[in-house]
Amino acid sequence: MIFFPYDIFVIWKQYPLQMKISKTFKRAGIVLLTFFAVMSVIIAIALNFIFTPEKITPEVVQIINENIRGKVDCERIELTFFPSFPRFGIRLKNGAVLPPTHSGSGDTLAAFNDAQVILNMYKLLAKNELHINNIRLNRPDIHAMVDSLGNPNWDVLGLVTDTIPADTTESGFSFKKIVLKNLEIQHGNLLYEDGLSKNNYQVHDFNFRVKAVKGDKGLFLNTHNKSDNISMYKDGGKPYQIKNITIISTLFYDRSDRTIHIKESDFSLNDIHFSTKGQIQLYPEQQELSADLETRLVTNSFKNIVELIPPHILHNEKIDTEGKVDLRLTVNGLYGKDHQPRIDASLHIDHASLAYSDFRGKIEDISVRATSVLFPDGAAPSSVTIDHLRVNGTGVHIDASGNIEHLFENAVFDIALKSNIDFTEFHANFPVDENIKAKGNIEADLKTNFKLNDLTGNHYENINLVGNLQFDDVDIDSPKDSLWFRTRQLQTSFFRQKNERSNMAGNVDIRDARLVYKNDLDFTAEEITADLKVDQQGEKKVKLDMTMGLKTLRFTSKSDSLRGIVKKANGEARLFPEEEGKAAYITSRFTIDSAALRQKKDFVAIKQGNYVMRLDKKAPKKWAPKGHVNFHRLIAYSPKMGVPLKMPASRISFENDNITLDHAKFHFGNSDATLTGNIQHLKGFKSGDPVTATLEVDADFIDANQLMQVFSSPPDEVVDVDNMEKIDQEVATDALKGEKHTFKIPDNLRFTLNTNINRLKFGDMDMRNIYGRARIKEGTMKLEDFHLNTLAAQLQADISYSAKTNKEADLDFRLYLSNIEMDQIHRVFPVLDSLFPMTRSFEGKADFRLKGNAKLSEDMDIKIPTLKGIAALKAHDIIVLDGPTFSDLAKTFMFKNKEKNPIKELNMEMTFEESHLEILPALLEIDRYQLAVGGIQNLDMSYDYHISVLKSPVPFKTGVDVKGNFDDYDISLLNKAKYKYYFTDKERLLKKADSLVINRKSDILHQLEFN
Structure with missing residues (x-):
């Protein structure tokens, strides 16, 4: 129907009263709208200027905590009206709910970034009752648990224990009743730990909604839960996962008897539905519950x-x-x-x-x-x-x-x-x-009956297993499962032996098999055979015997960079069960034609090895090995070694990670030695734990230059573990050339070596008949009371060597040289060629002793500026060779200059410090002269010597200063004789000598044990 203006006028004339009433409603509407607008302004002002988050947050947190059994902590709380119109609400930011203190758990029950709570303000203000219409949590992390005593950490409202807060609170504000009508969780994560059953559940990305309606007798609950993934696991166990789960339930909680009645519950797994009905009754005082539930496939x-x-x-x-x-x-x-x-x-x-x-x-x-x-x-x-x-x-x-x-x-x-x-x-x-490839045939016909304890306790006589299992040309490849298995033939049969005890026996025959798992482990075998039988001796002693053989077994592990091969092997093993408190053990004997194992660039290879081993059970998955191995030949290599280690026919005994050597022969690069003794805790070479050793070392030849390379940085090597002869040829040709390098000794080594070496090469020195003790501890190597012969002298030494890096080392030394040719002293201690070059001008033998410390360079040379020490020389009947300096001195003193000038006796004391050698006053006799010589010899070959003429054809004492170097020097005459009081028998004159110098000379002789 369509109205025109005239029609409206006629209607108003006919119905004036009705139009007046409409006008009244219009005015009332305006009044109400105005009231609502004013109230909105008032509410807005109140929320933004009076009830600000800064003011209400501590107050609300205090009130909540006084009325629940747990504790709430929140960074910011603000009142809302318009977003939750027509009801007031509370919005919480960055909050957490802590469990009741008696739960024994200090973990957070729930943590959330955002939560919204909608309240019934009328019942809150008029009746002092907290009616929560809705709680919504967004992405919370929830950790619920029941401890081993049955105490839950989630009962913050006292639903289980039925407790209520105290009537008297600090704020003076307590609720008569708390009602929760609706709870929503969006995209939550839940971890539930059950301390009673030790079962744990982890729910990822779940959505949960529960609606509660209070009745006369209890609480009606409707729940809806949906999650993408649930993980279930025992403490320490592997999790089992269930995906795509939905649970919709209608529950009634009867407060009178604390019973949860499940009216109906739909559990769906990948849209497969299960129905659950029943009831759960709570007994909080006993910390128990009674369940009567039935689930069936819908x-x-x-x-x-x-x-x-x-x-x-x-x-x-x-x-x-x-x-x-x-x-x-x-x-x-x-x-x-x-x-x-x-x-x-x-x-x-x-x-x-x-x-x-x-x-x-x-x-x-x-x-x-x-x-x-x-x-x-x-x-x-x-x-x-x-x-x-x-x-x-x-x-x-x-x-x-x-x-x-x-x-x-x-x-x-x-x-x-x-x-x-x-x-x-x-x-x-x-x-x-x-993607899955499969072919071949598997046939099985098996029957078994046994008790689990018989299997775990190795009582195989009680296990009944008969039948056959056969694989023919089986090839299964499943890339998604990272598994590939193939075999031309696998036959297994189990049967009862036809003897008086009818014990179990079996055999296995595998041909051309390969197993690849997770693109990491790769096993191939040309042939594996095994025979098993249970052998019962008497009523209790039962063992499992196995004989086996294999041909060309290869295995690799990419994750461990491990690769190995066994060409041919035969063996037997026996397992003895636990008996009368005696642990189970395994004995075995194996013969391997050839085998090699490589990890990255480390490898070991053995030819014709015979093994005798016993394994004692120490724990469910731990067996301790003990035994020995004999082999015809062994080769081992590591880049840390630099040269190959070879062992001819030898025997090595072992127990756990300890080995014992009995005259075991080693060839290491150019060196060969025989070792007797033991090395303990070999695992320490990999783990860094202490490795100890006590060894007798007998050797025909040791190349120390190569041995030191074990701890330097050698080049990379690539070796073939399949061909032992090729290993020998390739690695031997790449052996290091014998250069010297400093080396850092690992801190975990604790070695004691008693040595007897016929010949040793170190640098340019060729030493013979070496014996003494070497100790390695805490990164330091000490040679104690070492004796050796060189081409030039007999040497007794104490040396301590340590290095924090491969660039520099510390050296402490004590060297006693007997009957050494004076012109060869620099070969034993090369630094003397720079600091004590005059030794090359003498011919004859002397006793020379040296003690001090210094830094070694990367090339194992002494850094002369760091050298500090003392030395002394005693010589008889030596010859001074003619030279430019000596000729000029002879002319100066006018004694007979010969090509070889004899010296009856020469005693010298010296100190090394700050890159120079100081010779303390020393007495020597040449021709008709008695001279006292002393001074400084510098590293740059310059010197500053003084010669005091104590006896000569001239009836007075005089002094001569010689300065410069061997090519350019000056001789100054008629100076004061500085040393004229040092070598006299008259006590009166001796007192005029510098006592400090005399004491220094005496102290040097005492420290060096010169009589």
Whole structure:
């Protein structure tokens, strides 16, 4: 109907009263709108200027904490009205809920970034009751738990214990009642730990909603929970994951008897629905609950079961199925610290079938009848029974049955299996993942019954296993599972020996097999054979015997950079069970034709090894080895070594990671030695833990230059572990050339070496008949009371060597040289060629002793500026060779200059410091002269000597100064004789000598043990 203005005028004339009433409503509306606008302004002013977050946050937190059993902490709280219109609300930022203090948990119950709470302000202000219409948490992290005593950390409102806050609070504000109507959690993460059962649950990215309606007798609850992934695991165990889970439940909580009635609950897993009904009664005082629940599969089509199988294992598109499934689960009994409820489960599938529209294959019969009765607390025996499991179809024939009694105690197994799987036929007739390759045939016919304790306790005489398992040309490759296995033949059979005890026996025969796992572990074998038998001696002593042989076994591990090969091996092993408190042990003997093991660039290879070993059981997965190995030849190499280590026929004994050597011969580069003694804790070479050794070292020749390269930085090497002769040739040709380098001794070595060496090469020195003790400890090597012969002298030495880096080392030394040719002193201690060059001008033998310390350069040369020490020389009947300086001195003193000038006696004391040598006054006699010589010899070959003429044809004493170097020097005559009082028999004159110099000379002789 359409109205025109005239019509409106006529209507107003006919109905004046009604129009007046409409006008009244209009005025009332204006008033209400004005009131609402004013109130909105007032509320806005109140929220933004009066009830600011800074003012209300501490007050609200205090009120909440006084009215709950837990504790709330929050960074910011603000009142809201317009976002939650027409009700007031609270918005919390960066908050946390802590559990009740009696829960024994210090963890946070929940932490959130954002939470919204909508309140009923009327009941809050008028009736002092907290009615929460809705709580919404966004992305919270929740950690709920029940401790080992049954105390929950989540009962912040006292629902379980039924406790209420005290009437008197600090703020004077307490609620008569707390009601929660709706709780929402969006994208939360939950960790639930059950200290009673030791079961843990972790829920990732879940959405949860619960609505609560209070009735006269209790609380009605509607819950809806959806999560992408739930992980379940025992403490320390591997998690089991379930994906795509939804739970919708209608519950009633009866406060009178504290019972939760599950009216209906739908649990769905990948859209497969299960229905649960029953009740749970709480006993907070006893910290227990009683459960009476029943769960069953809602839709019992066999297709539902098929759809549970992951698509990468079995395609579930265009599939036709027949058959029904009956799956039931009941839980009944107490749950608490000392009790767990009984669990009954049953699965029945009768003559189900499976086929694909586009494939010829069909599984014609799938039948399962299985039941279980579980008492997790051990109140009664638990069992699992499979009456039958049958799968018959294209390429697959499986029949199995069995039961397990006393599941949680000493489980008793009774299992039978017959199967024939033709992978080639199955793969050709079913939609197997195109990435999975499978062919070959597996046939099994096995029966067994045994107790678990017999298996773990090695009582194999009580194990009954008979039947056969055979693989023929099997090749299975599943890239998604990172698994590839192939074998031309694998035959295994178990049977009873025909003897008076009828013990179990078996054999294994594997040909051309390969196993690759996770693109890391790779095993190949040309042939593996083994024979097993249980041998019972008497009533108690039972052992398991095994003889085995293999040909060309190779293995690699990419993650460990490990590669090895065994060309041919034969052996036998015996396992003896635990008996009368004696731990189980294994004895074995093996003969290996050749084997090699390589890790990165480290390797060891053995030819014709014979092993005798015993393993004693120390823990469930720990066996301690003990035994010995004899071999015809061994080669080992590491880049840290630089040269190969070779051992001819030797015997090495071992126990755990300790080895004992009995005249074991070693060839290391140019060196060869025989070692006798022991090395303990070999694992320390890898782990850094202490490695100790006490060894007798007998050697024909030691090349010390090469040995020091063990701790330097040699070049990289690439070796072939398959060919031992090739290893020998390649590595030997790349041996180091003998250059000297400093080396850092690892701090974890604790070695004592008693040496007897016929010949040793160090630098340019060729030493012989060496004996003494070497100690290595805390990064320092000490040679104690070492004796040796060089081409020039007999040497007794104490040397201490240490290095913090491979660039510089510290050296402390004491060297006593006897009957050394004076012109050869510099060869034993090359630094003297620069600081004491005059030794080359003498011919004859002397005793020379030296003591001090210095820094060594990277090339093992002494850094002369760092040298500090003392030295002394005693010589008789030596010759001074003619030279320019000596000729000029002879002319100066006018004594007879010959090509060889005899000196009856020469005693000298010296100090080394600050790059120079100081010769303290020394007496020598040449021709008719008695001279005292002293002064400074510098590193740059310059010198400053003084010669005091104490006896000569001239009837007075005089002095001569000689300065310069060997090419340019000055001789100054008629100076004061500085040393005229040092070498006199007259006590009166001797007192005029510098006592400091005399004491220094005497102290040097005392420190160097010169008589």
